Amino acid sequence: MSQQRGTVVAAGVLAVCLVVAGLVTWRVDDVVGLLGAGPDTGWRKGVPPNDRAVLPAAAPAAPVPDAAQVAAKLQPLLADPALGTNVTAHVVDVASGQVLHGKGSDTPTIPASTIKVVTAVAALSAYGPNHQFVTKAVAGAAAGEVVLIGGGDITLSAAATGTYPQAATLPDLAEQVKKALGGTAPTKVTYDVSIFTGPAVGPWDSDIPTNGVVAPIVGLMTDGGRVDPKVTRGSTPRVQLPAGTAAQAFAKLLGVPASAVAQGQAPQGAKELGAVKSMPLSRQVELMLVESDNVIAEALARHVAIKRGKPASFEGGAQAQMEQIGELGLPAGELTLSDGSGLSRGNKVSPSLLAELIALSAKPDKVNLRSVHSGLPVAAYNGTLFNRFKKSNAGAGAAGMVRVKTGTLRSVSGVAGVVFTADGRELAVAILADGVAAGTNPTLAAQDALDRVLAALAACGCK
Structure with a gap:
């Protein structure tokens, strides 16, 4: 009972902080439900003491980070050999829309499972969050x-x-x-x-x-x-x-x-x-994102196809999603899809498009997209980030300050989501590396390198 109570308390704290931040409408039992499969001590074990151990409230009145200083921090980290031969990245301040850094921002890159952000936005914008199958x-x-x-x-x-x-x-x-x-x-x-x-x-x-x-x-x-x-x-x-x-x-x-x-x-x-x-669809989106559920993703892509009058197949779903994203006023020309899950290497997306989708879902007038935010895993806490951001040399100080969708294939590693800075600015970020060396150890090294980039953003006042 004591362990279960600890899980509920931790989930309650997280839920309160998320609501304060204006990001999520999760209920406490929703959070506990998502955590049920993992050890309930995971939020604390291995995480250094940090008075910002859960997502803080956004502080839109805080100064926007200086782009030159952000670049100075990120450029050497993005050049880490562990990220391989091709790295693209984009960082934007959510509240102002100001671009803070870019590296091949508009270059389509293999996204792996970060493409599920596209699937989530396409499905929610096509059907609305309350739709049921x-x-x-x-x-x-x-x-x-x-x-x-x-x-x-x-x-x-x-x-x-x-x-x-x-x-x-x-x-x-x-x-x-x-x-x-x-x-x-x-x-x-x-x-x-x-x-x-x-x-x-x-x-x-x-x-x-x-x-x-x-x-x-x-x-x-x-x-x-x-x-x-x-x-x-x-x-x-x-x-x-x-x-x-x-x-x-x-x-x-x-x-x-x-x-x-x-x-x-x-x-x-x-x-x-x-x-x-x-x-509800919003709940399926959360489950898809937090655990990177490939089957939910492929089903949702087909439902977008049905909504748009296309065959409910891999090809029809891909075409329908690209059209749906284009109707949001975003550069669909920087998006090529072969599936909805990101398992295909035929998928390509620019980091700027991913970051803009994340920023769009954070807008107060985009309530229909809110579950994109609430489904993103929290660093060192749940889902595909449960065991990340726990090493002192790989972003442990940013535990709870980062929510990102991860993406991993052989030779591919990426992230797309939000980072809260030391001053409380909310940044949308996407980093894609599709030239990582093959093998297990290079993949883990690439993930650590990505976590260091995100931790640098989280620690950044950069004024």
Whole structure:
């Protein structure tokens, strides 16, 4: 109980500070939910004492950092050999819009998972933060047939509780179906996955479909395609037939034998027997960003395609997102997409576009984009930053002062998010390095080098 209480207290402090900063509308239990998979002592262990150990309130009245001094601090750090042969960067003051530093600012660079910022903004601007995806069950053409229609909600849970908090569940849907059928026992389950089209595997490195970071992308799955729904972080085995696996779980809940489950399509005008709604889109965006969830990202890209009348495929999602970003008045010409997750090396984006998207989501009149901010991991605290900013030589002093989306592929490392300076200015920053040496140790060294850059910004008065 004492450990759990410590988690709640830490989460409460974080939530209060975020609300004061005007960045987030997270509830305390939301924060605790995101932290549930990690050790609850992680916020303190290994982090040097710091009276700004959580995100501070922004101080827009503080002086804007001097661009020349920012450049003087960052240039040698961005030249760190650990960042490899190609580094681009952009830093902008959020409140004023003043550019404080740039290095190849408008040069499209491989972003890895930092591209999820683009996916988040595209989805939220297309649908709004309160949109929910619906999984339905309808009566089939044959007597006793129930058709399960995938709604593209990959957070759907196969059990009463699963990988994602606040998820819709198959048990809930099954109970609705039983009630709608009355005393009639279902005899067959057909599953309809027509909401998404095209290949289920993206234009990725050959090992990605099997290394546990993503599942085949289809319109019906449970728990993000995980074999074990209890594993909420990092790589984990994924089922190879997510739709069939979900349909089998649904059939079992209805008492239908596995042999009576088949793929098909729902008849036109079929009677609805039940429906369950996903958690709000804003919540899915937060979960996608904080843990870099590739399956959520790919599903959201397809939903943007649906909204814009394009095929719900990798290609259609990429085209739709580029159009959606362009409609925000941002330079979509600096953006090339092949997927929504960043697993593809065909993605290219300029650091200035990423930083401008982050800054846009911080604007008071962009409430619909607020969950871009609330989903960014906090340095040394949660998500993909849980184990970063804890080394004295790699940014430990900036613990809690940085919120960034991370991006990592072989030879690629990047960050995009916000940094609070010593004076309380909020800076939007993106740094992309796509010429990092291959291998595990160079990747970790590149991450440390990026953390030192962000820590320098956090410590900077630079007046």
